[in-house]
Amino acid sequence: MxxxxxxxxxxxxxxxxxxxxxxxxxxxxxxxxxxxxxxxxxxxxxxxxxxxxxxxxxxxxxxxxxxxxxxxxxxxxxxxxxxxxxxxxxxxxxxxxxxxxxxxxxxxxxxxxxxxxxxxxxxxxxxxxxxxxxxxxxxxxxxxxxxxxxxxxxxxxxxxxxxxxxxxxxSGLAPVKIYVEDNYVRAVRGGTGAAKTGGNYAASLAAQDEAHNQGYSQVLWMDGVEHKYIEEVGAMNVFFVVDGEVLTPMLSGSILPGITRKSSIELLKKWGLPVSERRITMEELSEANKAGKLQEAFGTGTAAVVSPIGELKWEGEILTFNNGEIGPITQKLYDTMTGIQYGDLPDEMGWVVKVCPAD
Missing domain, CATH: 3.30.470.10 (Aminotransferase class 4, branched-chain amino acid transferase, N-terminal domain)
Structure with missing residues (x-):
């Protein structure tokens, strides 16, 4: 009724x-x-x-x-x-x-x-x-x-x-190129970064425009105090696979708590993969890249679901993930999430709410 x-x-x-x-x-x-x-x-x-x-x-x-x-x-x-x-x-x-x-x-x-x-x-x-x-x-x-x-x-x-x-x-699940922002600040702890409010997105436009001018599709934001710790990508949360471990920035009050982020973590843990929510620096990723341990990166959000990242530009250094191609963990997450959403896979997590017959 x-x-x-x-x-x-x-x-x-x-x-x-x-x-x-x-x-x-x-x-x-x-x-x-x-x-x-x-x-x-x-x-x-x-x-x-x-x-x-x-x-x-x-x-x-x-x-x-x-x-x-x-x-x-x-x-x-x-x-x-x-x-x-x-x-x-x-x-x-x-x-x-x-x-x-x-x-x-x-x-x-x-x-x-x-x-x-x-x-x-x-x-x-x-x-x-x-x-x-x-x-x-x-x-x-x-x-x-x-x-x-x-x-x-x-x-x-x-x-x-x-x-x-x-x-x-x-045109297919193509990895995106990300520009690491080192000037503008999107949000700080104690601000409105964890809220989904229009002002956060207005504050991101100048950096987004600069990234586009340099040939990059998205901005990777650093923390607003030390400009040291990774926060999120544009309108997405971000994940990295380093030496078999999945890393994502912890929710510190300046990062939006994404529902796709939460769902991805739950799936990764269900599959038995090690997942760490903690502070991550670009220096750490750079060192992992030099050691050959930087394997995959992806963003998560409602619009894209899971978006593979092929390249990061940071202070003139180019970090490439999986030879610029989508990685196996990223692919499995995307296939599983969309499979549950559209009904190609069983909803073992109890996430789907049926509204009505389509016809």
Whole structure:
């Protein structure tokens, strides 16, 4: 039984017919979810309505003070004929952690999962079915108080929008080249690095632009105090395989606790591989590279799932992983994760949430 009222669009948009040209975040389905918050009343009035522009005061606090958080997740067409989600409860646990850091009222996590499920069911006809495609789901919260003054808001809007998304690796799982940033800082411990908030991404743009100018697709961030310890890659967490051991930076408060990161660690441990979450320096990787022990590197995140890293550029030194090709651990992680998500492999971890039949 539906939990939220639905107002169906009277002007449905033409759905894309070519799954090879969907891109990412450019097309949006016919409907969206909205829910309001007001101090003294709490979260209320959850509803599904036609996708449309928002009407906000130019003084809305989200525009001026950045009080906004978001999540990213996907719905998949499963081989069992069902629309499937991957660990959605983890996304909303993290959303509430971000809410706490940004002084946004906590939201009912179970209610959020139900909102996603009902919205996806309403717009399931938009779900592409080609391998690697999905519906990208973007839940977010903004402060909407029409006033200028630096303080937590009293009014918020929770929104979920959906976008049909093409395959991230349209031409195959090719390793990326990463530029190690040694000037700009994304986040520091005690800041908002562990929250999924827009300001973190705005702070990353200058370094990202510099990396592109040098022919690199992503930035590897170092810690903001000593510029010594590795943190994360762009919008992904990062892993290295050194002499048979899988290393990843520990969650120190300045790194986003990725759900794909968490899932990767759980799978690696299930396979009996040694995994260490600790501080890692570029000097350590450089020495491992010279000793022939630097075997693989990869990033993890919702969009790419697992992204092999073929090369790092650090202070003029080029570190190459597995001759610039995807490594066996990276490949197995990607195949296993996507296999679970799409239903090619059994869900032994209990991660998949079935939403509804696709037809």
């Amino acid at each position: 539906a939990r939220f009222p639905v107002t169906y669009t009277t002007a449905p948009k033409a759905k894309p017919t070519d799954p090879d040209h969907l891109g990412f975040g450019k097309l949006f389905t016919d409907h969206m979810f909205l829910m309001d918050y007001k101090t003294g009343k709490g979260w209320h009035n959850g509803r599904i309505v036609p996708f449309d522009n928002l009407s906000l005061s130019p003084a809305a606090m989200c525009f001026h003070y950045g009080q906004t958080v978001f999540e990213g997740m996907k719905a998949y067409y499963g081989k069992d004929g069902n629309v499937r989600l991957f660990r959605p409860e983890e996304n909303f646990k993290r959303l509430n952690a971000s809410n706490k850091r940004l002084c946004i009222p906590a939201i009912d996590e179970e209610l959020c999962v139900e909102a996603v499920k009902e919205l996806v069911e309403v717009d399931k006809a938009w779900l592409p079915r080609k391998e690697g495609t999905s519906l990208y789901i973007r839940p977010f919260i903004i402060a909407t108080d029409p006033m200028l003054g630096v303080k937590p808001g009293d009014e918020y809007l929770f929104i979920i929008i959906i976008s049909p998304s093409g395959a991230y690796y349209a």
